[in-house]
Amino acid sequence: MKLFGVFLLLFVATFAISISMDMxxxxxxxxxxxxxxxxxxxxxxxxxxxGFLLTTVYILILGLRHKEK
Amino acid sequence: xxxxQICSRQLFMLIISFELGTAIVFxxxxxxxxxxxxxxxxATVVGLLMYVMYTELFRLFPGQTLTQYIPQIFGxxxxxxxxxxxxxxxxxxxxxxxxxxAELIIGAFLRDTPLAVISFIIILVVxxxxxxxxxxxxxxxxxxxxxxLIMLVxxxxxxxxxxQIHMTNLQPVLGEGIKPIIKATFPLAVAFPFGEAxxxxxxxxxxxxxxxxxxxxxxxxxxxxxxxxxxTAVNIAVLNADITFMANFPLLxxxxxxxxxxxxxxxxxxxxxxxxxxxxxxxxxxxLGAVIGASSMFRFPNHRTLVVPVGLIIFxxxxxxARSLPEHLEEGLKIAVPILLIPLELILPFAxxxxxxxxKWYLSKTNNS
Numbered sequence: 001m002k003l004f005g006v007f008l009l010l011f012v013a014t015f016a017i018s019i020s021m022d023m024x025x026x027x028x029x030x031x032x033x034x035x036x037x038x039x040x041x042x043x044x045x046x047x048x049x050x051g052f053l054l055t056t057v058y059i060l061i062l063g064l065r066h067k068e069k
Numbered sequence: 070x071x072x073x074q075i076c077s078r079q080l081f082m083l084i085i086s087f088e089l090g091t092a093i094v095f096x097x098x099x100x101x102x103x104x105x106x107x108x109x110x111x112a113t114v115v116g117l118l119m120y121v122m123y124t125e126l127f128r129l130f131p132g133q134t135l136t137q138y139i140p141q142i143f144g145x146x147x148x149x150x151x152x153x154x155x156x157x158x159x160x161x162x163x164x165x166x167x168x169x170x171a172e173l174i175i176g177a178f179l180r181d182t183p184l185a186v187i188s189f190i191i192i193l194v195v196x197x198x199x200x201x202x203x204x205x206x207x208x209x210x211x212x213x214x215x216x217x218l219i220m221l222v223x224x225x226x227x228x229x230x231x232x233q234i235h236m237t238n239l240q241p242v243l244g245e246g247i248k249p250i251i252k253a254t255f256p257l258a259v260a261f262p263f264g265e266a267x268x269x270x271x272x273x274x275x276x277x278x279x280x281x282x283x284x285x286x287x288x289x290x291x292x293x294x295x296x297x298x299x300x301t302a303v304n305i306a307v308l309n310a311d312i313t314f315m316a317n318f319p320l321l322x323x324x325x326x327x328x329x330x331x332x333x334x335x336x337x338x339x340x341x342x343x344x345x346x347x348x349x350x351x352x353x354x355x356x357l358g359a360v361i362g363a364s365s366m367f368r369f370p371n372h373r374t375l376v377v378p379v380g381l382i383i384f385x386x387x388x389x390x391a392r393s394l395p396e397h398l399e400e401g402l403k404i405a406v407p408i409l410l411i412p413l414e415l416i417l418p419f420a421x422x423x424x425x426x427x428x429k430w431y432l433s434k435t436n437n438s
Contacts, residue, residue, distance in 0.1 A: 007378035013157040025400040044185040048385045055381045
């Protein structure tokens, strides 16, 4: 649970930096920057979603193994 | 710290590979045109001063990483968010470097391959290295760096043999005075790549002889500064200042011109190898710095637990960081430098050093009284 929390915290923090850099570089508001994130190519979006799910499963397995011990 | 240790020779070689990393890929200081090589030498001098600052902090807080002594300096309320900011900063820089190298491969060779596929393959290799820790990365670099140096010498010999080096392209030296050089040096050339050595604040506690941290690092920065300056001078001498400025990857363009007797040609592999070793080490060190920081901050038994989650964050943000290479470069060179790099590489460490000195002075005064 802690690992998942840290993962989410770092995920949100890194994306906050990326989005704010995007907003400053392109001079666009937050809503548009968030929309840009979602409008990526299909394959990239799929890979990211699959990666996110696999990481979640990995963290769950780690958590279960830790509980067993 | 853990059982892992690196010797001063490994630190020396790691710093060289780290500094060469992306700096050798992109043309640095090109706003000063044919004097760009002087810009890099000047930036090296400032980089040396910044490294002295980082090692001074390490001397004041021996055996501790950057993210461990920040809460001691600023207190927990301000220090913990600042430590988290540094961890995120290292993840962000790793993502930027990953994107640089994925774009390099797409631009130079695999034009139709999706960005995500290339980034994924690179991050897999880096994850493996980071999983095994600083000692393994240091040893791998001991094998790779000598090959890089041989490639650099080979590149010069082949360019000379191809009759492509035109020293007139480097003239007039200081043609427009010192002003453009100063302008190109501050803040860009200082923050990137020399200020990025702030990440070594995460690895200095792993040095088996901590007293050698400063001398080793300074020597490595000096050598890498000369090497980057030399490569830039070769690029300009071969391509001329305008083409070097316009090329996305000047080193690759330079190497493409090697042609000895219509026989030895198409040696892009030399440039790719140089870029890749540096890139691999740079991404791995930022990645490792982030996981070491996060594991100590959130009290995980070792850094390995965090490798997969942080690897995914780096992979994801490298894709979403920008929609195109020009946007990525614009963000990295014009926006990130004043907003992120200068505050986190220069202003904050300087403030930390100042507070640490004042606190030390105050404590010694109260102890005496």
